[in-house]
Amino acid sequence: MYDIKWIRENADAFEKGRKRRGLEPLSTQLLALDDARRAAIGELQKAQERRNAASKEIGAAMKAGDAAKAEALKAEVALIKENWPSLEEAERYAIAELDAALASIPNTPLAEVPDGADEHDNVEVARWGEPRTFDFTPKEHFDIGEGLGFMDFEAAARLSGARFVVNKGPLARLERALAQFMLDLHTGEHGYMEVNPPLLVRDDAMFGTAQLPKFREDQFGAVRQLTYDEAFDAAVEAGDDVSKFRPTMDYWLIPTAEVPLTNLVRECILDESQLPLRMTAGTYCFRAEAGAAGKDTRGMIRQHQFYKVELVSITTPEQSLEEHERMTGCAEKILQALDLPYRKVVLCTGDMGFASQKTYDLEVWLPGQGKYREISSCSVCGDFQARRMNARFRAASGATAGGAATNDGKPRFVHTLNGSGVAVGRAMVAVLENYQEADGSVTVPLALRPYMGGLTKIERT
C-alpha cells in the first residue's frame, strides 16, 4: 500500500515504477483525490473546532450562571451542526475513494529488477546441479505415481473434482517426509521459528498481505452455515424467498502461509532487538486457480489444495535486501540437499507479484517435462505489506543506521519478505521425476531416508 504523501512528493519515481510494470500513469488522478480528501477534512475540522470552542464557553457560562449566554451559544452550535452530516459524509467518501485507489496499486520494482513484459523476460542468475541423463525416456510424475499404484487422480476427481489428488502409502509418506525434512532444516540450520498458524483467516489478514481486494477470484472462502432460525430471519430481512438459506462467509482459506505468518505482526510495534523475525510453517494452501483454466491440468503441478513450507522474515528496512538473498539461499539449500537440479531467475517487472519489490524464483528441473518449473518464489515487499497491516518497530535507542538520522524515536514500518521453502507438492513431483528408475520404481533421496523409516526405494507392491 502506498503512502499518498510519498506519491505527492515523488510523483516521478512513482510513475516510472508504474511504467516499468506496464501500467498507465495514475498520480494526477490520485493527487486530485488527495486534494479532495484534504479539503473535506479541513472543512469538517473547521466545524469541529468551532463546536469545541463553543462547548467550552457554554460550560464556563453555565458555571458563571449566565444562562442567556449559554443559550445563545447553544443556538450557534445548532447552526454549525446543520450541515455537519454532509461534511462527515463528504470526508468519509473522499477518504474511502483515495484508500480504494491506493489499495489496488502494486508495489514498485527495485531499480535492479529487469524490465520485461512476462515470464519470457525473466533473467537467469544461477544454475545448480547437472540434470541426470537417462538411458530410458523419463516419465512425468503422474505416470510414475499412477504406475506405482499410489497416486490416484480419478478417486480424487470423484471426491472433489479436477485439480485434486489422492496420494497413498509410500507417496503419502513421501510428501510428509519432504515437509518434515524442510521444516527441520529451516528450524535447525537456518534459524527459523516453526509456527502452526490458522488456515482460516479474516478479510483484514488477506488485505494485509494484499490478496484482497484485488485477487478475490483466486481465493476460496470458508462458509459458516447459518442455523435454521438465522437463515430464516436473514431471508425475511432481505426480502428473499425463505426456501433459500443463505450462508455467510466468515473466513478465507489461506492461499499461502505467507498470509498468517506475515500477519502475525500486524498492528504490532516490535522492538528492533526482535528483528529479523524468521518464521516458517508447513501448511496446506488453497487456490481457486481461476485464471489458470487449461493450464497444467494433469498431475500435481497445479492443485486447488497443496502443501507448502513457507518462510517469512520481518526485518528493518536496512536488513531487507540482505535478508532476501539469505532467504532465497535457505530455499536453495533444500533443493541442494535433495540433489535436485534447479535454476534461479530474477523475475522481470512484468512477471512480479503485486506486493513484491523484487522476486527470485527457483525452478527445479523436471526430466519428465524436460523443463525447469517453479518450485519456490522469494519476494521482498519493503514496507508495502507493513503499511496495510500497520506493522511497525521501534528502533533501538541511540542507534542510527549507518549514521543516518533514522531514529527520532518514532515507530517505523517493518519490511516483510516471504518465500516458499519450498512447495512440497512440486518437490514431490521433482523427486519422482528425477529419481525414477527404468522399472518404474523411485529411489528415495538420501536426505529423506531418515524420514521414510529407512526406506530406500518406492516400488509397486
Place this chain on the structure above:
RNA sequence: GGAGGGGUGGCCGAGUGGUUGAAGGCGCACGCCUGGAAAGUGUGUAUGCGGGAAACCGUAUCGCGGGUUCGAAUCCCGCCCCCUCCGCCA
C-alpha cells in the same frame, strides 16, 4: 448452546457528562546524586490526520459502529473480540 465477567496509553491501572489526551504506578529516555553502580531524585515520555520552514496549532482516537447532548472514556442501542464455569465436540 446456557450462565456470568471483561476490553482505557509500551504495560499495569484509576476514572459514570464539562480545560480528561486521560490520575497513579511500571517501563523507557535524559539530567542530578555517586569514584563507579544500585538506590534516591528531577524532567520528559501515545498515534493518525490537516496546517506550518519550524516552534507549534487544530482535529480525531479510551474494542468497533450508531444514538442522546451545546459537550461522551463516562448515558443508550447494535456488533466484534477476550476470559471463567457448565453442556456439546476433534
